[in-house]
Amino acid sequence: MSSRGPLSAAPTPGPMADILRGRARSRQGLFVGWIRALTPANSWPALAGLLVFAAMLALQQLIEPGTQRLLTSVFLFVALAQAWNIIGGYTGYASFGQVAFFGLGAYTVAVLMNNYHVSFWAALPLAVLVGVVFAVAIGLPLLRLRGHYFAIATLGAAEGAREVINNLTSVTGGGGGITIPTFGSDAPTPYFGKPGFYLAFLVLAAVSVVVAAVLARSRFGYAMVAVHEDEDAAGAVGINTTVVKVVAFGVSAAIVACAGAFYAFQQIEFYPTDVFDASFTVLMVIMVMIGGSGSVVGPLAGAVGLQLLSQFLRVNLGNFNQLIFGAIIVLVVVFFPQGVVTYLRDAWRTRQFSILDNVRRYRL
Amino acid sequence: MSQFLQAAAYGVVQGGLLGLVAVGFSLVWGVMNVVNFSHGALAVTGAYVAWVLNVRFGLDPFLAIPVVAIALFAFGYVVQRGLINLVINAPIFLTLLLTFGLNLVILNGLQLLFKADDRTIDTSYASQSFAIGAVNVPYGRLAACFLALGITVALALLMSRTRLGHAIGATGMDRGAARLMGIRARHIYAVTFGIAAALAGVAGTMIATVGSFNPTTTPGQLTLDAFVISVLGGLGNMYGALVGGLVLGIAESLGGLLLTGTWVNAIAMAVLIVTLIIRPSGLIGKALYSGRVEV
Numbered sequence: 207m208s209s210r211g212p213l214s215a216a217p218t219p220g221p222m223a224d225i226l227r228g229r230a231r232s233r234q235g236l237f238v239g240w241i242r243a244l245t246p247a248n249s250w251p252a253l254a255g256l257l258v259f260a261a262m263l264a265l266q267q268l269i270e271p272g273t274q275r276l277l278t279s280v281f282l283f284v285a286l287a288q289a290w291n292i293i294g295g296y297t298g299y300a301s302f303g304q305v306a307f308f309g310l311g312a313y314t315v316a317v318l319m320n321n322y323h324v325s326f327w328a329a330l331p332l333a334v335l336v337g338v339v340f341a342v343a344i345g346l347p348l349l350r351l352r353g354h355y356f357a358i359a360t361l362g363a364a365e366g367a368r369e370v371i372n373n374l375t376s377v378t379g380g381g382g383g384i385t386i387p388t389f390g391s392d393a394p395t396p397y398f399g400k401p402g403f404y405l406a407f408l409v410l411a412a413v414s415v416v417v418a419a420v421l422a423r424s425r426f427g428y429a430m431v432a433v434h435e436d437e438d439a440a441g442a443v444g445i446n447t448t449v450v451k452v453v454a455f456g457v458s459a460a461i462v463a464c465a466g467a468f469y470a471f472q473q474i475e476f477y478p479t480d481v482f483d484a485s486f487t488v489l490m491v492i493m494v495m496i497g498g499s500g501s502v503v504g505p506l507a508g509a510v511g512l513q514l515l516s517q518f519l520r521v522n523l524g525n526f527n528q529l530i531f532g533a534i535i536v537l538v539v540v541f542f543p544q545g546v547v548t549y550l551r552d553a554w555r556t557r558q559f560s561i562l563d564n565v566r567r568y569r570l
Numbered sequence: 571m572s573q574f575l576q577a578a579a580y581g582v583v584q585g586g587l588l589g590l591v592a593v594g595f596s597l598v599w600g601v602m603n604v605v606n607f608s609h610g611a612l613a614v615t616g617a618y619v620a621w622v623l624n625v626r627f628g629l630d631p632f633l634a635i636p637v638v639a640i641a642l643f644a645f646g647y648v649v650q651r652g653l654i655n656l657v658i659n660a661p662i663f664l665t666l667l668l669t670f671g672l673n674l675v676i677l678n679g680l681q682l683l684f685k686a687d688d689r690t691i692d693t694s695y696a697s698q699s700f701a702i703g704a705v706n707v708p709y710g711r712l713a714a715c716f717l718a719l720g721i722t723v724a725l726a727l728l729m730s731r732t733r734l735g736h737a738i739g740a741t742g743m744d745r746g747a748a749r750l751m752g753i754r755a756r757h758i759y760a761v762t763f764g765i766a767a768a769l770a771g772v773a774g775t776m777i778a779t780v781g782s783f784n785p786t787t788t789p790g791q792l793t794l795d796a797f798v799i800s801v802l803g804g805l806g807n808m809y810g811a812l813v814g815g816l817v818l819g820i821a822e823s824l825g826g827l828l829l830t831g832t833w834v835n836a837i838a839m840a841v842l843i844v845t846l847i848i849r850p851s852g853l854i855g856k857a858l859y860s861g862r863v864e865v
Contacts, residue, residue, distance in 0.1 A: 294663075347847050348847070350847070351847070353662060354599070354662065355846055357666075358846065359843050359847075361794075362798070362839040362842040362846075365835065365839045366836050366843070369832055369836035369839065370836050373832060484790075491666075492670070495664065495667050526678075528677075528678040532670075532671045532675040532678065535667065535670065535674065536671035536675065539657060539664055539668045540657060543657050543660040565656060567659070568656070568657045568659040568664070569656050569657075569658070570655040570659065570755060
């Protein structure tokens with residue numbers, strides 16, 4: 207992973223970076239400093255983000271339920287891809303067990319709502335807490351491993367978590383699945399319906415993008431990139447690499463667990479194999495890698511593009527859709543190994559648009 | 571007690587087979603630093619080749635092995651030469667992503683060709699068994715286990731005694747130096763992947779003979795097993811893969827006897843994680859090659 211140049215990873219310092227570094231001392235100074243530091247050049251991503259958010263809100267009134275459902279799933283994957291990018295992209299620890307947090311979040315909400323009649327809004331923070339606690343618990347020993355070893359250990363942790371949920375039949379219903387009561391007086395929280403979940407996942411996606419953007423431009427974000435580029439050197443310049451890795455893992459887990467909680471409520475009824483499905487993890491990785499890891503726009507573009515593409519193929523190609531989807535992944539990996547967004551950005555900067563040169567970069 | 575012995579015997583023969591599944595995976599990982607997500611798919615492809623030969627021409631699966639091995643070797647060689655070599659210097663997870671895409675293509679191709687039904691290669695002897703005391707040993711599984719042992723030993727000899735094996739080993743240790751010595755790394759990588767694919771195909775044929783397979787659930791399970799076994803055994807270590815396979819096979823069959831439900835899977839994962847934390851180089855010795863990526 208360290209072969210990626212520092213140029214492509216270094217986030218541009220913004221006003222938030224100063225604040226998080228503690229340069230602006232007084233509270234008033236902090237706020238004024240932030241406003242003063244805003245220029246058209248550095249505030250356009252935030253403005254563009256706001257515009258997109260507003261456009262998505264407006265769009266909801268125009269589209270039919272089927273499209274609404276599709277966009278809801280796109281938002282879900284935007285959140286998941288951003289979460290994976292924090293630990294896998296910025297910090298360089300490719301977790302193949304993120305789905306564990308998704309499943310734990312989903313089951314926390316379902317068990318609390320079903321067995322204990324807790325409202326969804328009370329269960330949600332607990333689900334996030336469970337995800338974070340599990341992340342810290344497995345992160346402390348596992349984040350000492352590097353490369354493939356970390357990937358496999360997290361994969362094992364996710365499989366193990368699924369098996370535990372699967373076998374705690376008295377609490378979770380085991381392999382028979384679990385159902386969240388949503389109708390009548392049984393329901394602790396009334397069901398959101400399609401429009402409600404559209405909003406919920408839109409907000410979740412927006413929050414995850416903002417968290418990733420703020421994190422990337424903070425002192426902590428630089429520490430994550432430093433750990434990615436060279437962990438020993440990062441330790442040598444005084445970064446507590448253990449804290450950085452565990453916190454990055456925890457933040458990522460929090461977002462994923464939150465997504466899992468909403469997903470559980472949306473699905474109403476599900477099985478351990480649904481919410482611990484390793485293909486969620488694989489999709490997160492693919493979306494980040496194909497979009498371009500270590501940036502905020504990359505995973506966003508990857509998640510939106512891939513989810514829309516896979517849906518398009520499913521509708522139009524029938525049985526062949528997975529075959530073509532796989533072939534497209536292969537081609538994108540071969541032609542844009544650094545991710546599509548990263549390729550476009552670097553090509554724009556250097557005016558080198560040749561795709562063949564791009565292929566030659568990593569060829570043997 | 572007899573129940574215990576029976577489970578242990580089953581674990582041993584199953585473990586040998588699992589070792590054969592993992593040895594190619596471990597070789598590719600150790601030499602090229604590529605985690606081959608499509609390993610299980612290659613095994614199932616081999617199983618289909620043998621199945622077609624059996625159904626169409628009535629060829630015995632054990633006799634079909636050379637055909638399967640040659641077909642899969644050719645396929646693996648082309649895939650590595652034409653595809654994986656293109657991104658071999660990229661960050662490690664790109665090759666994983668590439669093999670994941672390949673996995674999707676192969677599996678869905680197979681599914682379109684052969685449907686998603688469970689298949690098995692029927693032979694007159696595979697399900698017959700003989701008894702040692704109170705323990706029943708099925709002929710098919712025993713033969714598969716011996717074949718796995720033989721192939722593993724042959725591969726280990728290939729790696730340690732032949733020029734080709736030394737070239738593979740050298741390329742795995744230091745590609746830059748190996749190329750300076752006149753080793754054609756592109757070709758060696760392709761041969762390595764071809765060997766791994768052929769071994770996977772043979773393992774798939776054996777699985778089809780002693781049990782059943784399908785293109786939807788079997789490949790993922792095999793890839794995951796190969797993962798676990800390679801880590802237990804140490805990467806690029808032929809005998810390590812066999813030991814890892816035996817450990818997993820015995821642990822799973824004894825666990826299945828002692829524990830209810832699927833707790834055994836949770837235990838297997840716990841063992842995997844603890845092994846990784848305590849001995850990342852595997853249970854026996856050091857990994858032969860530390861996967862390095864150089865020019």
